[in-house]
Amino acid sequence: MAGPTADLFADEALQQPASREQIGEQSWVLRGFALPWIDRLLPELRSVLARSPFRRMVTPGGFTMSAALSSCGALGWTTDSTGYRYSPIDPNNQQPWPALPDALRQLAEQAAANAGFADFAPDACLINRYVPGAKMSLHQDKNERHYTAPVVSVSLGLPAIFLFGGHARSDTPQKVSLFHGDVVVWGGVDRLRFHGVMPIKNGEHPIMGAQRINLTFRTAG
Numbered sequence: 001m002a003g004p005t006a007d008l009f010a011d012e013a014l015q016q017p018a019s020r021e022q023i024g025e026q027s028w029v030l031r032g033f034a035l036p037w038i039d040r041l042l043p044e045l046r047s048v049l050a051r052s053p054f055r056r057m058v059t060p061g062g063f064t065m066s067a068a069l070s071s072c073g074a075l076g077w078t079t080d081s082t083g084y085r086y087s088p089i090d091p092n093n094q095q096p097w098p099a100l101p102d103a104l105r106q107l108a109e110q111a112a113a114n115a116g117f118a119d120f121a122p123d124a125c126l127i128n129r130y131v132p133g134a135k136m137s138l139h140q141d142k143n144e145r146h147y148t149a150p151v152v153s154v155s156l157g158l159p160a161i162f163l164f165g166g167h168a169r170s171d172t173p174q175k176v177s178l179f180h181g182d183v184v185v186w187g188g189v190d191r192l193r194f195h196g197v198m199p200i201k202n203g204e205h206p207i208m209g210a211q212r213i214n215l216t217f218r219t220a221g
């Protein structure tokens with residue numbers, strides 16, 4: 001099919017709101033929500049990572065995390081043998097973390113609003129890099145000063161199976177497939193639910209290569 005009718009359908013498809021899947025009382029997967037932002041977001045991410053490159057951090061229990069981490073925003077999440085915490089300083093270079101770039105902030109705020117959390121004002125963006133085999137064990141996000149703001153989590157690159165559990169570690173988690181451009185938002189009564197990521201499968205993403213990058217926005221301070 002060609003001509004004006006095809007163009008009309010193409011335009012309508014572009015205007016469709018990204019589909020939303022509810023995974024908890026106040027938790028949503030916004031399918032493809034980040035896709036329109038990718039062209040602005042990737043150069044911003046590259047310049048953040050040029051200043052604060054990925055590094056493998058060690059947990060207080062002495063384990064080296066399989067995901068490599070960096071951060072941007074006023075506060076960055078870190079872990080070492082003395083504990084988990086947010087810090088305004090990148091421990092690798094003793095400089096403030098790179099500022100939260102505009103496109104990243106706007107994407108996070110709009111995703112939060114779409115999921116019912118108006119006025120989200122993130123001050124921390126944790127950047128996780130998973131190569132095939134890397135994972136994140138079930139955990140709660142509890143290092144923030146308050147739990148009133150949601151967590152906004154953007155998936156880029158290789159697919160992942162996100163584990164979305166309950167309020168007890170022993171609760172059987174839902175398995176949610178996440179793809180490039182998907183955004184998960186959880187907050188309110190769901191804010192402290194356990195979550196994690198199963199080991200990433202081998203693959204090659206056409207834009208991101210053999211990796212998954214996750215951006216997790218929070219209000220930490």
Ligand SMILES: O=C(O)CCC(=O)C(=O)O
Pocket residue numbers: 126128136141153162195196197214216
């Ligand atoms: O990579 C993900 O999808 C989740 C990341 C995560 O759980 C975290 O940063 O706390």
